Amino acid sequence: MIKDLPENIVKDIAVAVALEGETVESKTWYVYIINLKNQPIENVLITSKGYGEKDGEQVKTSVLRHSIPLIEANAFKLIEPIDEQTFGLANEYWVSYYIGREIFDKKFIFMPESIVDANFIKLPLVNKPGVMIL
Incomplete structure (x- = not known):
């Protein structure tokens, strides 16, 4: 049963949107997965999608x-480039990976308008x- 499954909690794994470069006309952004653990992770699978409302209409990427x-x-590791036009949407990254024979997964969601200078580190x-x- 589901209650018998181990509760594999994801720790020390992050998803980040980084500003790669900037010109007068545009900015270049990339999404990374960061392994802050002291051990490798294997067979990493990531799905990404954007969704939300733009100009009064529901939008899905x-x-x-x-x-x-x-x-x-x-x-x-680099996951993908990301277009600045999607920052007004929720950008979801579902990450699954293995450590040995154990599987871990977690959903990371950048909420609309959360990728702004005020939140930069x-x-x-x-x-x-x-x-x-x-």
């Missing part, structure tokens, strides 16, 4: 799927400004 075979301890390991969810 395509669901994208990403696979990363291994993320070393205290390392990060210096992202650990990535060393760029951005917004991170642990």
